[in-house]
Amino acid sequence: MADVTAMVQAGARAGAGEGWRAALARKSEAVVLPVGALLAGLAIFGFFLMTQGKSPAEFYGLVYKAGFGSWFSWQNTLSRAAPLLFAALCVALPARLGLVVIGGEGAIVLGGVAAGALGVVLSGASSWVGLPLMALAAALVGGLWIGTVGALRHYRGVNETIASLLMSYIAIALMNHIVEGPLRDPASLNKPSTAPLPDALRVGNIPGAELHWGLPVGILCCILSWALIDRTTWGFAARIAGGNVRAAQVQGLPVGRLILGFTALGGAFAGLAGFFETSAVLGSANASLAAGYGFTGILIAFLARHNPLAIIPVACLLAGFEASSGLIQRRMDLPDATVLVLQGFVFVAILLSDALYGRFKIFTPERWRT
Numbered sequence: 001m002a003d004v005t006a007m008v009q010a011g012a013r014a015g016a017g018e019g020w021r022a023a024l025a026r027k028s029e030a031v032v033l034p035v036g037a038l039l040a041g042l043a044i045f046g047f048f049l050m051t052q053g054k055s056p057a058e059f060y061g062l063v064y065k066a067g068f069g070s071w072f073s074w075q076n077t078l079s080r081a082a083p084l085l086f087a088a089l090c091v092a093l094p095a096r097l098g099l100v101v102i103g104g105e106g107a108i109v110l111g112g113v114a115a116g117a118l119g120v121v122l123s124g125a126s127s128w129v130g131l132p133l134m135a136l137a138a139a140l141v142g143g144l145w146i147g148t149v150g151a152l153r154h155y156r157g158v159n160e161t162i163a164s165l166l167m168s169y170i171a172i173a174l175m176n177h178i179v180e181g182p183l184r185d186p187a188s189l190n191k192p193s194t195a196p197l198p199d200a201l202r203v204g205n206i207p208g209a210e211l212h213w214g215l216p217v218g219i220l221c222c223i224l225s226w227a228l229i230d231r232t233t234w235g236f237a238a239r240i241a242g243g244n245v246r247a248a249q250v251q252g253l254p255v256g257r258l259i260l261g262f263t264a265l266g267g268a269f270a271g272l273a274g275f276f277e278t279s280a281v282l283g284s285a286n287a288s289l290a291a292g293y294g295f296t297g298i299l300i301a302f303l304a305r306h307n308p309l310a311i312i313p314v315a316c317l318l319a320g321f322e323a324s325s326g327l328i329q330r331r332m333d334l335p336d337a338t339v340l341v342l343q344g345f346v347f348v349a350i351l352l353s354d355a356l357y358g359r360f361k362i363f364t365p366e367r368w369r370t
Contacts, residue, residue: 067320085218087297103164105294106171111271116285142271150263193286214276
């Protein structure tokens with residue numbers, strides 16, 4: 001009897017040990033494969049540079065120097081990371097439902113236009129009144145824009161990837177029409193824009209740093225999004241629906257409301273990116289709102305595996321790449337779009353890495369005993 005008890009206790013200890021190892025293995029896969037894909041993309045791009053007669057070591061050295069080598073570099077990087085946080089959330093939140101929404105650029109530009117237009121109307125208002133109203137307007141416009149993509153997907157079966165991409169081009173065209181037509185400031189001769197925002201309606205910098213408040217707000221939004229997805233029943237329902245829509249419908253989950261809610265929330269975050277670009281960076285709504293942040297956000301969300309917390313470091317990394325483009329152009333005589341080519345290599349590597357999930361025995365506890 002004592003031998004049987006000892007065997008049971010040993011089995012329990014082995015099961016407990018395997019339990020934490022299994023959990024660690026499953027979580028490690030979501031980190032190791034994206035990091036491996038990132039490194040593979042960087043390595044392949046290095047070979048591409050060599051074919052152009054350029055040094056990969058010099059290139060990555062300049063990326064580090066311009067993006068992360070000093071406090072000045074970090075401020076430049078973090079300033080660029082702020083809108084990328086919001087843009088990535090616009091992709092990551094619908095992705096929890098299995099939706100691939102890539103039109104965040106449209107919500108950003110329309111959110112910026114909404115903030116700029118309302119700022120002109122509220123030119124006499126105080127900061128405590130005007131800025132929250134401008135942020136709310138930008139979030140509402142962005143939420144309605146991307147929420148429409150969710151509605152088309154749910155009610156009409158329209159592919160959300162195609163719909164969001166096409167709607168982003170429509171949004172950019174609307175922005176150009178508005179800032180070059182009805183809301184154009186007559187004084188903006190070389191670059192059409194809305195009237196400049198008064199100082200009271202400009203978002204200032206964080207004390208002691210050349211960083212506007214969009215960065216901490218973006219980080220807070222990432223944390224709240226993580227809490228929504230991983231710590232609420234709505235997030236749990238979204239994960240179930242993302243895994244199997246039919247099963248979610250059979251269980252009575254409100255799939256339609258989830259689709260509308262998560263797409264609208266993602267669009268609201270993208271609209272906030274437009275608000276901060278207009279009120280903290282540009283000072284008015286103009287064509288510079290279409291800076292490509294929405295498309296870079298796609299890469300960030302995929303590299304972060306749609307985890308809102310992982311979006312924060314990934315956005316900083318990609319922002320550092322973009323911050324280095326000017327120095328690379330001057331020092332290495334490469335086009336300014338070289339960083340975009342680098343992002344393309346990384347994105348392809350990430351897409352290819354999706355085929356590797358579940359294929360490595362070390363990350364699959366179910367196969368350990370086989």
